[in-house]
Amino acid sequence: MVTVNRNYLKLPGSYLFSTIGKKVNAYQSENPDKKIIRLGIGDVTQPLAPAIIESLHEGVEEMAHAETFHGYAPDLGYEFLRSAISRNDYQARGCDISEDEIFVSDGAKSDSGNIQEIFGIDNKVAVCDPVYPVYVDTNVMAGRSGEYNPGRENFDGIIYMPCREENGFLPEFPSEVPDLIYLCFPNNPTGSAITKDELQKWVDYANQNGSVIIYDAAYEAYISEENIPHSIYECDGAKTCAIELKSFSKNAGFTGVRLGYTVVPKALERDGVKLHSLWARRHGTKFNGAPYIVQKAGAAVYSEAGKAQLKEQVAYYMRNAKVIYEGLSEAGFSVSGGVNAPYIWLKTPDRMTSWEFFDYLLEKVNVVGTPGSGFGAHGEGYFRLTAFGTYENTVEAIERMKKM
Ligand code: MLT
Secondary structure, three states: OOOOOHHHHHOOOOOHHHHHHHHHHHHHHHOOOOOOEEOOOOOOOOOOOHHHHHHHHHHHHHHOOOOOOOOOOOOOOOHHHHHHHHHHHHHHHOOOOOHHHEEEEOOHHHHHHHHHHHOOOOOOEEEEEOOOHHHHHHHHHHOOOOOEEOOOOEEOOEEEEEOOHHHOOOOOOOOOOOOEEEEEOOOOOOOOOOOHHHHHHHHHHHHHHOOEEEEEOOOHHHOOOOOOOOOHHHOOOHHHOEEEEEEOHHHHOOOOOOOEEEEOOOOOEEOOEEHHHHHHHHHHHHOOOOOHHHHHHHHHOOOHHHHHHHHHHHHHHHHHHHHHHHHHHHOOOOEEEOOOOOEEEEEOHHHOOHHHHHHHHHHHHOEEOEEHHHHOHHHOOEEEEEOOOOHHHHHHHHHHHHOO
């Protein structure tokens, strides 16, 4: 008799952004005349930069001729892309990460979900609360948690590290020492950032306790302040305790193109095994590489023209962040984030729950955001707005919210 992976049955409801999508679509079909502004999912709205489009076209043209055609990509990704990543994202920042420690993939969401596969099932997992749901859900699917506890609104067997306003939405060391620690900075969903000194404490903690940090740096391009690290490898000793996930979605608009990479340093060993060799084995067996044309487009991110164009694109979204932050502050909302990240985290007014505020905002002013409780129990009473909309829609959404 066929049995199923019953761990999936522990997951309540559907994926957060699928639930939101369904609710918004239902509202729109009942109210076809309403102009809904979507500031929910962190999906980009600006077209790919000209340097990237040019590179994509070149790649497509190459695929049209036998002499320049490309079949399967190399396991770790094309050397031209990995060397550009190593030089620009690491060596230029004084981080000694070599190109053979970089694994190119089809995006950070897949990698952040898949990375847990190389770890034993009995590892204790720690996450921030609120948290990007993929880290928790994929560990639940794998069987690394107990049941969902409806009273606490979280899973037994997972260590939750509350991120509260009073500590700048940063986690504290948990009372029980975890094996795997997921950290995301600049943070999704709160938009908070961690200083290099604070991150160094986590690196030291992980090295002292033999833990591994899975560091999601997807929003690194949005850092505007000086003392905020762009990579965990800026911290001493991170190569012996940390894996880093990076995305091309947020810095270069690849949400619909799909490209990312994961760094697994060769110095990172646990249980007598190099984690690099396990991830290489997994990558080689289960993945056939991001498409050539996409990797070629990814290399354009590091060209001089690409860098200049993407700086403008990031500035465009950060102007939206400012509009949201300042507009809502003026309107009396309590807001944070939006300085080193494209997310604004606000307190729901009048003690509304996150979902009550979601419905209120959708119905009253036709603006969509993301309920904080969708990211965890400590997100209750908060709400996330993304800066990835168009400028015009962002201004209009905030005008509508000011008049509520
Ligand atoms: C989000 O809105 O949290 C992100 O867009 C989700 C993602 O990047 O997968």
